[in-house]
Amino acid sequence: MKRTVFLIFCFIGIAVIGMAEVPSGDWILKQVDENIGSDNKIAVTQMIIHGRRGSRAVKSKSWIHGIDKSFTEYLAPPREQGTKMLKLGDQLWMYTPSTDRTIKISGHMLRQSVMGSDLSYEDVMEDPQLHKIYDAEVIAEETYLDRPCWVLELSSSETEVAYYTRKVWVDRERFVILKEERYARGGKLLKTTEVKEIVRIQNRWVPKKIVFKDVLKSGKGTEFIMESIEFNADIPSYIFSKAALRK
Amino acid sequence: MIIPKLALRNLLGAGLRTWLNVLVLSFSFVAIIWTQGLYKGMGDQAIHSMIDIEYGGGQYWHEKYDPYDPLALQDAHGKVPASLKKMIGNGQATPVLITQGVIYPSGRFQSVLLKGIDPSQTIISLPSGFIDVEGEELPALIGSRMAKSTGLKIGDMVTIRWRDAYGTFDARDAMIVHVMSTTVQSVDEGQIWIPLKKMQELTRMEDEATLIIVSKDAVNPPDIQGWEFKSLDVLLKNIRELVEVKTAGSSIIYVILLLLAMLGIFDTQVLSIFRRRKEIGTLMAMGLTRAKIIGLFTLEGAMHSVLAAIVAAVYGIPLLIYFAKKGWAMPQAVDSYGFAIGEKLFPTYSAGLVIGTTLLVLIVTTIVSFLPTRKIAKLKPTDALRGKLS
DSSP: OHHHHHHHHHHHHHHHHHHHHSOOHHHHHHHHHHHHOOSEEEEEEEEEEEETTEEEEEEEEEEEETTTEEEEEEEESTTTTTOEEEEETTEEEEEETTTTEEEEEOGGGGGSBSTTSSSBHHHHHOOOOHHHHEEEEEEEEEEETTEEEEEEEEEESSSSOSOSEEEEEEETTTOOEEEEEEEOTTSOEEEEEEEEEEEEETTEEEEEEEEEEETTSOSOOEEEEEEEEEETOOOOGGGGSGGGGGO | OHHHHHHHHHHHHTTHHHHHHHHHHHHHHHHHHHHHHHHHHHHHHHHHHHIIIIITTOEEEETTOOTTOGGGGGGOOEEOOHHHHHHHHTTSEEEEEEEEEEEOGGGOOEEEEEEEEOTTOOSSOOOGGGGOOOSSSEEEEEEHHHHHHHTOOTTOEEEEEEEOTTSOEEEEEEEEEEEEOOSOGGGTTTEEEEEHHHHHHHTTOTTEESEEEEOTTOOSOOOBTTEEEEOHHHHTHHHHHHHHHHHHHHHHHHHHHHHHHHHHHHHHHHHHHHHTHHHHHHHHHTTOOHHHHHHHHHHHHHHHHHHHHHHHHHHHHHHHHHHHHHOEEOOGGGGGGTOOOOSEEOOOOOHHHHHHHHHHHHHHHHHHHHHHHHHHHTOOHHHHHTTOOO
């Protein structure tokens, strides 16, 4: 009897210690946002889109301020070079050098695929803070890419989110998302992202190479390569104006 | 009465020359009526199909609905107004909810319009009853063109992805329960039809619609705030304009035919006046005024068209009736032109078309016949009797 009671106390003790070691999902998500989040960012990225008829690369430079303002200039391929996009809230303008015209595009365009890739414009041009739109819960601990991770299940706390639920693998020490699964409201897996390389920039751990994959579509997905990123960069206010599109 | 008799005798007396002119003119008659009938038939057939399968007696569109802007569909939906609910309850209208979606047939990505319709509706002839299926899977109805472009067939499962009213992604596997064969491309190409209630639930657009189709016998549809009533005149405007453009384009063929026939008649008239100078002189000497002689020659020319109408009727009526009954098989490529005409085109000939064409040919022939006869007005009887043209 004494032995049984001792064992029960041992189990409870271990469980309590274990629980104490695992922080809350919301806290982890906040750390993730703090690691990668910044008021201002300037990033040069490359997307390698693997299609049925081969692969093509799209290179761009983006100036991002929060989730409302962003300005993107396409640097390559030559056909897209000089194309610029400005997003202010839910309004979108596009400038094409071939026509030398600026056109206002429906805000719904943000939900369309970027040049046939597995990413939408909102995926590329927005930088949402996950802890503000999702409730997180730790559901497992796993190792991914030889790194210890918490597996978090995120369920939307707001109505207007693109993905109703997400499952993320967060590096326990670096607070960076290494793998992600994005689900439809009905529970169907839609997209996955897998980080292939991480670098340390300005005391932050930043995914350098991510593979985005629309799982419903056959193919190898889209590689997203962060060539450079500058956090809390000094962005002049004129960048987020329509005049900047023609410069 | 002597002038018409004389004109007819002269005309028939000319023999082969007259009959050649009459034959060419009769071709123009038949060609004009046939081509006009074809385009009228094309228009009528398309309009009838579109009313029957897509438009009903008109449609109420949500104020933000623009069929040419799929991106705007996201906001183009609203609660079905109470007055229309009453019409829907009475079987005089049926709501349709439309949203943009994506399907993944064989791992490919293809944009579609996802349309929700009441399976029990009888307002349009869409075979919506096939999606009245209870079960786990989402039943889907597609058209044969859509089936061909996606490679889908009855019993296939396909994943459909869309964004609901709040922009959240959702996806379901749907089962193709029926592939409909329809002449109307605009309810087929790039579209998937699913049950309305299920779609409203999945898209979180409970009790909402993008457009409401009213029945053909509905009278005086009421004005409703936030919804615009599109009458059949508005909905069919494009197709009517297209038929008008096609008809005008085809007129070049019969203008050429008519020109050829008129050239023949003009030449005949010039030759007649030249060869019949002495006859003209004699008629003048016998007391016929110049106006009467001009009338005689003009009538001779104009009678070509009367004879042509009779000849055209002899071989044209059986030919045109045959086409009207049997139809004209359309090549496969016509399906992609945007006309809802199906595999066979049935020409429509109206009384107006036949009378109008006859009058047109008669007037043109009369004018062409009159022009060369003006020379007679300047003719002196003495010169004419000696065979001279002054």
